[in-house]
Amino acid sequence: MKPYLLDLNEIQRKAVTTTDGPVLVVAGPGSGKTRVLTYRIAHIIQKGTKPWEILALTFTNKAAREMKERIAKVVGDKANQVWAGTFHSIFARILRVEAEKLGYPSNFTIYDSDDSKSLIKNIIKEKNLNPEIYNVNAIRARISSAKSNIIPPKAYRENAELMEQDRFAKRPYTVDIYTAYMARCKKAGAMDFDDLLYQLYALLYKNPDNVLEKYQNRFKYLLVDEFQDTNHLQYQIVLKLTNFKNSMRNVCVVGDDAQSIYGFRGATIENILDFEKDFKQHNIQVFKLEQNYRSTEHIVKAANEVITFNKRQIKKEIWSNKGDGSKIKVIKAQTDNEEGKRIADTIVEQKNRHHLSNKEIAILYRTNAQSRVFEEYLRRYNILYKVYGGLSFYQRKEVKDLVAYFRLVVNPSDEEAFRRVVNYPKRGIGKASVEKLTAVAVQTDQSLWDSVEQVNLGARAKNSLLAFKQIIQSFQSKKDSLNAYELATIIAKKSKILDTLKADNTIEGMGRLENIVGLLDGIKEFVENDEVTEEENEDKSLATYLQNIALHTDLDEKKDIDDFVTLMSVHSAKGLEFKSVFVVGLEEKLFPSFMSLDTIEGIDEERRLFYVAITRAEQFLTLSYANSRYRYGQMRYNEPSRFLNEIDIRHIESNTAMRQSALNSTGISAMPSRSGVKGNFKRVTPNTTLMADPATFKPSPSSQIQAGMKVLHLKFGEGKVLSIDGSEKNKVATIFFNKIDNPQRRIMLKFAKLQILS
């Protein structure tokens, strides 16, 4: 038997070796799901399938990367050739190749939610609709859900039920906004997040030049992770690629109905039931992974109890043989502030008593806004922490501004980028001018960019506008000869963004400048990174850089070497595990969220979210709630969460919680002062550490690098060149670096920073 198969229990092994035909794996928390997925891929490769014939879809880049790293441990660097990535990133990659078949440019922009919102807002304004009734978020959600259910504008208009809903909501023109929105995105050469899925489906459905068959033939094996979180559209794409005449139907989906937590964005557990139905006559095999290798028994049993309160579920019993372990601790606090203090105290205590390091500890909350009190106390106690989520780096205003310049250079039709920077830094092109320009663009059915020459404006505004266009053009003329970093630096300077920020001497202004410098450093790193990751011949242009960051989130950043306590929302914690987990803010109207309270389904989803939260813990689980907390700037009083009562008392540590309650209020002494600490807080951004001293490092000419040599790499340290392959002008060296995890790496010699040692 292959050695990796010995790492598996009997059911896991079956799930790995049943490679042909449709397979459904129902995987409880901590049941070795990732292991099954990765070994399955490795097994398929070992049986002779080419890695690039395997498509593995995940929800986060992090999950995809982890999967590749683990496949690499079994099959080596062939792992890089597997098509493994998020739905969004893989589909974006395919769409770049096929875009023209759909009438999109291959360098299309990806609109983030802010771009979408801004565009919808403009359309509402242009149509003279009342923005108070036509709430942007409501409209956006409506459009998103239509796309996720494969209902294009035309079908929407013909759908009596949808139209009636809109009439009832007093928003009868929603469908017109939807229609205009799609047209404007296309005009701008832009796709929003939903489009990455929707347009891919459209491509396969319309099937120009037999593109459908091309991908049906290319992917011999398809795997889907977190299947319970797919929406209708994603599932239909899976069907297109696997369920056709003469298909081998080698499709494996892995999921857990109890961990479905993205219903709000259109995910539906129906997909699991449908999958069983759709592949029934093709001999579908179902495997249930029920042994939990992560948590001790009090935790696993509590989780089982909680989830039985949900109506519908696939029957399964998760069990663990790790022993009882510690009971669950419940902390009751009077205020959100006290909650912060008590949690921080408990962390200190656990660190001392159980020798936990920071990175073995996580605080999980329902909403990102809850992080603040915990940050305050952890900082006071000098405990390092890292907040995930919230405003990400790429969502900061100054970063988005500079990125908008990049977008415009790559795709001048990009309407949202144009609006964002046409008058930033200030160059005398105000609201009125932009409105006139928009009117011309709408009338002549062309982009804002193309309308610049035709619009009628006062001489001053017109000249500024022309000068703006010209400066962008000057950047464009350089985009093929300069790499991303060189061009980005020029743009930052010539656009006057750097000057503007340097002139601002406030603390915030300096922070903004720092962020821009950070962005440029990031681009530098992107350019200098010589490691082969996905596709070969990845170029270092600004366009490629943009594609890389469009689907990036904070969570995707590589694990930091430093030792931080993790603070994140329960949603982002899915798939992670920690020795000690704190689930905080367990109050009615917060967790479960007030948004969910009107429906059974809503509460059930919150309960699954709670289930996900508590099953992150390996050994220590602490739950907390506060009687009162500030929300909307006002003190609110909430009952303890119903979920607390759904755990049997015998799993809960008895000297805490409920009975202590009344006495507690006097115990609080110092309230943290809000002043003094404020501006000091800096979000920690991970930094790659160098393994070689840059002062003495002297890169050798890459032409001299040969197999068998010992070399030094700035980031990876000493290594031995195993082999060199690739085309003449794009040589790739496989090098074994003994000082790093995952030691075997593929380095592009074209960009290599290697010093020959011997």
Add this chain to the structure above:
DNA sequence: GTTGGTATCTGTGGA
């Protein structure tokens, strides 16, 4: 067109 002040809204979740 720009500036500075006030009004308003937000604050489930994320690719």
Add this chain to the structure above:
DNA sequence: AGATACCAAC
């Protein structure tokens, strides 16, 4: 409470 949006005065 904090950020953003909007509006009136310059």
